[in-house]
Amino acid sequence: MPESLPLAMVGCGGMGHRHLYGLAELHRTGRSPFALVGACDPNLDNANSLASQAVDLLGKRPAVAKDLGGLPAEVAAADVCTLPAFHHTAAIEALKRGWHVMCEKPMGLTLRACQAMIAASRRAGRVMSVAENYRRDPINRLARALIDAGALGQPRLLIHNTLGGEKQMLISVWRHQKNSSGILLDVGVHFADIMEYFLGPALTAYAQTRLHEPVRHNPVAGQDPAQKRSPAGVYERWQKEMPAQFEATAEDAAYATILFASGAVAQYIEDHAAFGQGLWQRTLYGSQGSMNLPGDRSGQRLQLTQAGREAIDDQRLFELVPDFCLDPTTASLFGGERLYEYQLPFAEIDRKLIAVEYAEFGEAILHNQAPEVGAEMGARAVALSYALLESQVAGRAVRVDEVLEDRLNSYQAGINASLGL
Ligand SMILES: NC(=O)c1ccc[n+]([C@@H]2O[C@H](COP(=O)([O-])OP(=O)(O)OC[C@H]3O[C@@H](n4cnc5c(N)ncnc54)[C@H](O)[C@@H]3O)[C@@H](O)[C@H]2O)c1
Structure with a gap:
């Protein structure tokens, strides 16, 4: 081209x-x-x-x-x-x-x-x-196809639990500052988008949020930036200049219940200050089965268990979605039109998914098409993330649309003031 x-x-x-x-x-x-x-x-x-x-x-x-x-x-x-x-x-x-x-x-x-x-x-x-x-991860594309094909029946409950982090800095200081994009927005917005990708629009959210660890530690401060541990190995040269210890102002944990327009419910825990055993769980239960999903960008298999049958995680999944096919760019980058797993280093997965984003952006421009995630959908994910934080301030379950339309914004008031908005 x-x-x-x-x-x-x-x-x-x-x-x-x-x-x-x-x-x-x-x-x-x-x-x-x-x-x-x-x-x-x-x-x-x-x-x-x-x-x-x-x-x-x-x-x-x-x-x-x-x-x-x-x-x-x-x-x-x-x-x-x-x-x-x-x-x-x-x-x-x-x-x-x-x-x-x-x-x-x-x-x-x-x-x-x-x-x-x-x-x-x-x-x-x-x-x-x-x-x-x-959402562009080939495994999440397969999961969505299975949901659409009714492989689980009617989705009823999503259990999304991610816990870990202790008191370590996540990538950079700004990710712990409320006025710069706290961690529940920075990471949570990914999960908000995925939840709506799988379950459709969220209606309400009730949450308890916490700032458990107001002092965060940067283990890379003053260290040799040649040791690559950050995502795609790009951040160390900036991290070594960041303070070894700093004050965090943004909440680092949310414990929530989310209701979707379909009637499905999510039990959602995002805790970046958990000690001891780390946890990843994304399990979707429907009226006819359940699906365990691996971490995003891991390439690991999802596992489907239909009522009365053995769990499957291989090419048998495609019998349930005979027409499933990745888009041509994703298929060419990941090496197949129908994938139930892939094995690549993280940096390569990361750049392939970004390549897919660019390809779709280019097609939207050249063919005058709406992009998959346009401004309205992008804002919805931000609204669902803030719905959790607004719920804590309001002391009640909040509607996602009152947050989306900027009618409920007490939590965000200070951030808006800092932006001059
Ligand atoms: N999708 C993902 O997986 C993913 C992963 C990491 C970061 N991000 C997002 O990417 C964005 C950047 O994050 P990052 O990790 O690169 O942060 P970063 O701190 O490494 O880089 C931010 C850059 O923006 C520059 N900048 C600040 N104000 C600017 C302005 N007005 N005009 C142009 N540049 C300006 C800074 O100088 C800096 O170079 C954030 O929104 C973050 O949430 C997404």
């Missing part, structure tokens, strides 16, 4: 670099419609680092700029990977310039920011895609 869409990376930190690796992965398949022409970050070291790596990966150095105004005039699309507090400012400015936008999750830092982005994308008439990568 000719690379005809001039693209700028906006935000060149960890995820900006991971997006570059995803773009290069798509480029290698010959399916990329994008030409990277700009790298924008107020931290010019980060923009220059990305531009230099682009020379090796894409064969051309993009122009470096500290703001959108400094990018080449030819730019037609922006990939927003800034800190969440700047998603709405970067995306809205890009849309006003007539550019198409792909924005990392969480779409906006608050629902007010998300609503401003929705309005801007409608006014601009440009594509606004939210980069929700977990």
